Amino acid sequence: MKFLIIRFSSIGDIVLTTPVIRCLKKQLVTAKVHYLTKASFQPILKANPYVDRIHTLKDNLDELIGELKKEDFDYVIDLHHNLRTWKVKRGLKKQAFSFDKLNIEKWLLTNFKINKLPDRHIVDRYLDTLKAFNIANDGAGLDYFIPADEELQPTDIPTSHQAGYIGLVIGAAHATKRLPLHKLETICKEARHPLILLGGPEDAETAKKLAAIDPIKIYNACGQFKLNESAALVRQAKMIVTHDTGLMHIAAAFKRPIISIWGNTVPEFGMYPYYGENYLFNYSLGSQRLFGDLPYQVMEIKGLSCRPCSKIGYDKCPKGHFKCMEQQPVDKIII
Secondary structure, three states, rough: EEEEOOOOOOOOHHHHHHHHHHHHHOOOOOOOEEEOOHHHHHHHHHOOOOOOEEEEEOOOHHHHHHHHHHOOOOOOEEEHHHHHHHHOOOOOEEEEEEEOOOHHHHHHHHHHOOOOOOOHHHHHHHHHHHHHHHOOOOOOOOOOOOOHHHOOOOOOOHHHHHOEEEEEOOOOHHHOOOOOOOHHHHHHHHHHOEEEEOOHHHHHHHHHHHHHHOOOOOOOOOOOOHHHHHHHHHHHOOEEEEEHHHHHHHHHHOOOOEEEOOEEEEEEEEOOOOOOOOOOOOOOOOOOOOOOOOEEEEEEEEEOOOOOOOOOOOOOOOOOOOOHHOOHHHHOOOO
């Protein structure tokens, strides 16, 4: 049985599909699992042992569909469910099972603050697409596999951080998901452990300002490492402090303790850190027990009439006050 799983983007969303890949491959032992995504996200799946082949989205969709037809898939598992995936499914003419994005429910929550969303993580909703094959959630959480040639070497980070550090993810796709600079500065000034700043090239200038606060305690890794190398930094961290980003989900895949900071988005969308039912959480930082029996802590300002304002985010606060981040109590974030 040959399956094509589709999820074009982005980092976090693709990581959240990994239980679908693993459960399908391990529970349906005859399955061949192919995955279609954007070329820029191929590194996320490159070393995944449960993926038999990766296909990448091309500018010419008809050309891509022609190539996929040659594979003669039995089933399509559509975990993106947009116009392009509809065209792929129509072109392949194979039985397809599609993820319900619950767009009406999300619209009600963002526009009228009426929450009709199910109290279920998106991972479980992704797995619903496999019900016809009697595939069950194995409780093992998310996967992330780093290729051997992209593993970090001890000399890739400063000696001052080799005994342990906290990863501080300063970036996010949209400004309304990110703490303001002055809040990040407070965290960096007051942190009692070495920090590694994580983010992309677009975060390099902000990271440069933060690293200047204490060049010994704070190491700027933004834009200096490829995606899988950044994932390795996440895996080695004692803890990850992060916005609602892809690196948050990578941290959960590695069972790292997480402080997740939420601005315009809300955990009710179903994309909070996911560890699976079988995790054993026994992390501490020095003599400090973290978060009781939970593997993560959510930092959010509840009760704001304007939140959530978007299921994705904006370049600036639509109301102008940015209370969802300006009111974040950074003293509770500092470790």
